[in-house]
Amino acid sequence: MEGMKLATICVIWCMMAVVASSAVVEYEEIGEKPLGYVTFELARGVQSYSSFLTRLRNAVEAPTRACGLQSTRITPLPGTEYGYANLLLSNTEWITLGIETKNLYVWAYQDNVKYDGKYRANFLSNAPTEAKSNLFSGSTIRISRLPSDYTDLERAARASRYDLILGIEKLRGAMRGVYGRQENQLNQGKEEAKFLLLAIQMVAEAARFKFMEEGIVRNDNTPYMKLKMVAFENDWNKISKAIHQAEGATPKCIKITPTLVISNIGYRQEVNEVAEIINDIGILKYYG
Known part of the structure; x- marks a missing residue:
C-alpha cells in the first residue's frame, strides 16, 4: 500500500512538471522521496532542451530577483534542499542527477538499473554528508573515485572542456558509457568522467548561463x-x-x-x- 502511494505521488509530480506522458514511467522504482523532478527526453532533441532548463531554473529560484534575473535560494524551503533531473535515453532507460538546489551542484547520479537487487547511487568523492543523506535514499551508495573539480574530471576523461562538444547526441553517447555498467567498469574513470563533464555542463552550467543554453x-x-x-x-x-x-x-x-x-x-x-x-x-x- 505504501509503495502504491509513493508511485501515485511520483507520477502526479512528473505530470505537473510538464513531462510528456510517454516519459512518466515507473519513477516509483527509483527508491527515494519525490523531492522534485525535472525531466529531459533526449529523443525530443533541442526542441525541448530549453524548456527543460527553464523548468530547472523555476524549480530552484528564490521568490525575489536581482536586476530581473532569477536567483537560487540561500536557504531552500525544508525538504527542497536537494532535487533531481532525469535524463531519459528512452521510456525504459534513464539516468537521474542528484542536485543541491541552492547552488546547482551535481553530487550524484543513478541509472534505473538494479545491481544485486538494489538501485545504486554514484556519489562524487567530495559529496557532502548531507547530500548522501538526502539523495537517493534506499539505494546502495557507491563513492566514485572522481570529485566534482573540473581539473580532476578533465584529467580522468583525458579531455578538456575546450575539447568536448556539448550536444544532445554527445550526451547520449556519454550516458551509454555509464548506463548499466558494473562498478569495476566505472572505476576505470574515463567514461564516468566524460559523462560527468557533459552532464554537469549541459544541465547545471547551461541553467546558470543562458548563452550556454543557446x-x-x-x-x-x-x-x-x-x-x-x-x-x-x-x-x-x-x-x-x-x-x-x-x-x-x-x-x-x-x-x-x-x-x-x-x-x-x-x-x-x-x-x-x-x-x-x-x-x-x-x-x-x-x-x-
Whole structure:
C-alpha cells in the first residue's frame, strides 16, 4: 500500500512538471522521496532542451530577483534542499542527477538499473554528508573515485572542456558509457568522467548561463564559445555577487562597481554595466 502511494505521488509530480506522458514511467522504482523532478527526453532533441532548463531554473529560484534575473535560494524551503533531473535515453532507460538546489551542484547520479537487487547511487568523492543523506535514499551508495573539480574530471576523461562538444547526441553517447555498467567498469574513470563533464555542463552550467543554453541549441562549438563558457563557468560566484550588489545600488541595476573581470586563458571580458552581461545569465547564485 505504501509503495502504491509513493508511485501515485511520483507520477502526479512528473505530470505537473510538464513531462510528456510517454516519459512518466515507473519513477516509483527509483527508491527515494519525490523531492522534485525535472525531466529531459533526449529523443525530443533541442526542441525541448530549453524548456527543460527553464523548468530547472523555476524549480530552484528564490521568490525575489536581482536586476530581473532569477536567483537560487540561500536557504531552500525544508525538504527542497536537494532535487533531481532525469535524463531519459528512452521510456525504459534513464539516468537521474542528484542536485543541491541552492547552488546547482551535481553530487550524484543513478541509472534505473538494479545491481544485486538494489538501485545504486554514484556519489562524487567530495559529496557532502548531507547530500548522501538526502539523495537517493534506499539505494546502495557507491563513492566514485572522481570529485566534482573540473581539473580532476578533465584529467580522468583525458579531455578538456575546450575539447568536448556539448550536444544532445554527445550526451547520449556519454550516458551509454555509464548506463548499466558494473562498478569495476566505472572505476576505470574515463567514461564516468566524460559523462560527468557533459552532464554537469549541459544541465547545471547551461541553467546558470543562458548563452550556454543557446549555444548548445544552435550547436555552437566554436573556439570563442568554448573560451567564454569556461571563463563564465569558473566565475559564476563573482558574476552573481556583482549583479546582486548592483541590485542594491543607487540607481540600481545600472553600474557594476568595481569592474567585473571575467577571464581565463584566452578570454577576458571587463564588465562595467549590468546591461553588458544580463542576457548571458540564466540564474544567479544566492547572495548573502
